[in-house]
Amino acid sequence: MMSRLAVPRRIFAPTGYRLTVLTMLLMALPLAAAGHTRPTKDLGQLTDEAELIFEGVVTKVDYGLSDGSEAEDRPLPHTFVTYRIDQAPKGRSAAGGVITLRFLGGPAPDGRILVVSNVPNFGVGHRDMLFVRGNGQLDCPLVDCDKGRFRISNERMFTDDGTEVLLAPTGQVLYGRRQPIPEVMQKRVGPATFGLKRAVPNLEGDEKGKQQYQLAEQQLKIQGEPLTIQKFRAVVTEQISKRYRPEQLQALRPVPSVNPADRFRAQPITPKGPVTIQSLAAPQPPRTQSEQMEVDMLAKNQGNPVFKEAPPLLKGPLPGLQERPPLQVVPRGTEPPSESQPAAPHAPVPGKASPGAEPR
Numbered sequence: 546m547m548s549r550l551a552v553p554r555r556i557f558a559p560t561g562y563r564l565t566v567l568t569m570l571l572m573a574l575p576l577a578a579a580g581h582t583r584p585t586k587d588l589g590q591l592t593d594e595a596e597l598i599f600e601g602v603v604t605k606v607d608y609g610l611s612d613g614s615e616a617e618d619r620p621l622p623h624t625f626v627t628y629r630i631d632q633a634p635k636g637r638s639a640a641g642g643v644i645t646l647r648f649l650g651g652p653a654p655d656g657r658i659l660v661v662s663n664v665p666n667f668g669v670g671h672r673d674m675l676f677v678r679g680n681g682q683l684d685c686p687l688v689d690c691d692k693g694r695f696r697i698s699n700e701r702m703f704t705d706d707g708t709e710v711l712l713a714p715t716g717q718v719l720y721g722r723r724q725p726i727p728e729v730m731q732k733r734v735g736p737a738t739f740g741l742k743r744a745v746p747n748l749e750g751d752e753k754g755k756q757q758y759q760l761a762e763q764q765l766k767i768q769g770e771p772l773t774i775q776k777f778r779a780v781v782t783e784q785i786s787k788r789y790r791p792e793q794l795q796a797l798r799p800v801p802s803v804n805p806a807d808r809f810r811a812q813p814i815t816p817k818g819p820v821t822i823q824s825l826a827a828p829q830p831p832r833t834q835s836e837q838m839e840v841d842m843l844a845k846n847q848g849n850p851v852f853k854e855a856p857p858l859l860k861g862p863l864p865g866l867q868e869r870p871p872l873q874v875v876p877r878g879t880e881p882p883s884e885s886q887p888a889a890p891h892a893p894v895p896g897k898a899s900p901g902a903e904p905r
Contacts, residue, residue, distance in 0.1 A: 584692040584704065588718050592784045594688045595676035597636035597800040599644070600697075600778065601628040603671040608651045608735060611811040622651040622659045625805040626667045628675070634782050635794060636677075640802035646677065647803045649684040649811065652735030663690045665705045666732045672697040674777070681803045684812060695777070698726040702772040711769030712776060719769045 584591070592598065605627040610620035627645045630638060638644040650661040664685050676693035680686035687693030691705040702710035707729035709721040731740040772780070785794070803809075 584689065584720070586689060586692065588780065589784050589788075591676045591688050591693060592635065592781065593788060595635060595678055595693070596680075596797070597633065597638065597644075597677040598674070598781065598785070599628070599630045599633040599636070599638075599677070600674045600774070601630045601632075601644075601672070603627070603667050603669050603673075604629050604643075606667055606669060607805045609805050610653070611809055613810060621649065621811045622653045623811075624648045624651040624667070625803065628673075632778070634778070635785050635789070636797050637799050638802055639799035644677075644680070644800065644802045645805065646675075646680050646686050647805075647809075648686070650734075652737070658734055658737060660734075661685075665691045665694050666734065668728070668733055671728055674702075674774075674781070677800060681801055681809075682812060696726065696728055697774050698728055700773050700775075702774060702777045703729075710772045710777065712772050712780070713769045716780075718772070718780065721769065721771075 586594075603626055605625075607625040607627070609623055609625060611623060613620055625645050625647055627643060630642050630644060648661075648664050648667075650659045650664050652658050661684065665687075674695045674697065676688040677686055678688050678693070685691075694705045695710065696703040696705065696707070703724065703726055704710065704720065706723065707726050708723045711719040711721045713719050731738070770776075
């Protein structure tokens with residue numbers, strides 16, 4: 546039995562092993578230290594890309610298997626989340642006042658769980674405002690997946706990971722600190738339950754780090770008013786009214802609601818664009834003959850720098866060296882004069898006058 550599937554961003558985890566380890570790691574980390582990303586698109590962009598925007602409550606969560614996909618022959622677990630739609634400022638469901646959304650991930654019959662990064666976790670009773678797109682076609686039928694889900698907890702708005710949604714004095718929607726709301730702290734996938742736990746540092750070093758974090762948190766505190774569902778609903782409605790006329794909203798095609806009992810195949814996994822690798826290092830000059838010989842020898846010797854046989858001799862002169870005439874042994878005192886210096890006169894012999902010298 547394989548422990549994981551060869552699918553990008555999708556990992557099968559045995560319920561009794563890997564999920565338990567994940568739970569222990571999450572419980573050992575402070576909530577503020579857990580990784581999360583805030584929405585990169587503003588509310589206007591989310592509104593533009595959504596086919597359906599609605600506020601509702603989760604009434605049912607089902608699980609099922611696909612008939613495989615073009616990338617995977619084996620069935621893939623999926624989660625079916627049924628919402629009761631209370632309000633829909635943009636679009637409508639083909640099923641009327643309810644809609645069932647299909648997400649990749651969930652428990653498998655053999656006890657393993659398919660966990661997909663950035664796909665939200667849903668539970669019965671969760672109240673949300675969702676920006677839906679591509680239901681029944683995409684792995685995650687929300688705009689930017691988890692960024693297209695806004696939780697409603699105690700009438701206040703939060704992102705999928707519990708980051709508070711704020712309203713700046715300028716009217717812009719901002720994101721503040723992450724809060725330990727119950728919907729985030731406790732999660733359930735099929736028969737397995739796991740969650741986060743706030744860890745309080747109890748060591749001297751951790752206490753110092755906690756103080757530094759609190760100081761940095763105060764300095765980075767975002768000024769804004771916490772958004773209630775009433776105010777958030779008004780902001781979303783304003784964004785929609787800026788972009789659509791009433792007749793345009795009425796002409797929008799109804800969004801389909803999937804049926805968990807229907808057979809389906811998962812969508813093929815294709816990259817958004819060609820994968821390119823860019824290096825910031827300066828281009829390297831071409832290898833010399835000696836360098837290439839060393840590379841070839843290392844490859845032949847399976848990377849072992851200790852060669853079992855002597856390397857072959859280089860053919861021809863080494864690059865960068867000029868041809869020089871062979872050395873000659875010349876007796877001392879008989880060196881030929883160089884071209885750059887004139888010949889020095891011979892020392893006079895005692896008792897014999899030099900040519901051209903005047904007698905004294």
